[in-house]
Amino acid sequence: MKLTTKGRFAVTAMLDLALHGAQGPVTLAGISERQKISLSYLEQLFGKLRRRDLVESVRGPGGGYHLARDAARITVADIIRAVDEPIDSTQCGGRENCHDHHRCMTHELWEELNSTVAGFLSGVKLSDLVEKQRTKPISVVRAHKRESHIASA
Amino acid sequence: MKLTTKGRFAVTAMLDLALHGAQGPVTLAGISERQKISLSYLEQLFGKLRRRDLVESVRGPGGGYHLARDAARITVADIIRAVDEPIDSTQCGGRENCHDHHRCMTHELWEELNSTVAGFLSGVKLSDLVEKQRTKPISVVRAHKRESHIASA
DNA sequence: TCATACTTGACTAATTTAGTCGGGTTTCGG
């Protein structure tokens, strides 16, 4: 799971869509203005989101985008995976080092980390974000967390 | 917490150090050869590790590096923090968007993610890696995990 | 039929990352 600002923008845009999607399709121009993300860039992002069946488009005047399914069935992980290439893997296939037995050890470590991150992001649904956004505009969120293990540093 | 190959190399190098450090200082040249990491690059990494007090150096012939404290008191998070700039923060301070209330929501999300990652990495000690390396050279590790929550995708 | 809005993909600029280079400085062994 890769994390870049691209993924962040996508989540923000999807959230905007979820929040404003009640009355018909939402235009990218609208999202662009509200979220201050360039239209061209949104187009690029929504192209990917559409191909991954997270949103559906309605063309022509009055058109725009709407969620392809209920916000409760879309996770943050889905969104990020859609826009960031799936370059997951612990980088252990392309490079030189990472050999004989040393390999597998750190390899496993990164793999575990990956699934920890993926697990966290899979646990947060778009509807969670919508809800938090509606009930507590500005405040601590603590999303879905219960026993947020360790968490220090 | 940023994750790059630099951090991975650092962890690998520290592990090598922990494994070979029993009989006096370990030279970077040795690590370089065993782990196939360029000497110059190791020098750069160990400069940082030293400044963060994770290793200590012994100069002159017969010198090298050794851990600054017991492997049980060094975590993977310590190592990664030492070599990768602390550019933690959810990128929410320098950029434009991320405004009014939308801001705080995704902001909190990334912040939580950050601490999840940091928590995971803080939970893995260098000694854990050494142990796993010694007992199960090639196999599934599952480091320190117990109830690795959710974990799918 | 035309303005609105999505669609596509190539292109570019900026940033970040990975890694090198060249010069030190310290200290041991002979």
Added chain:
DNA sequence: CCGAAACCCGACTAAATTAGTCAAGTATGA
């Protein structure tokens, strides 16, 4: 005391990635 072993350090560069633009469409509702 001198030379080699080893650390030390900061500037530099090349490659890769990311962020974002541009241009040229296509579909469709009013």
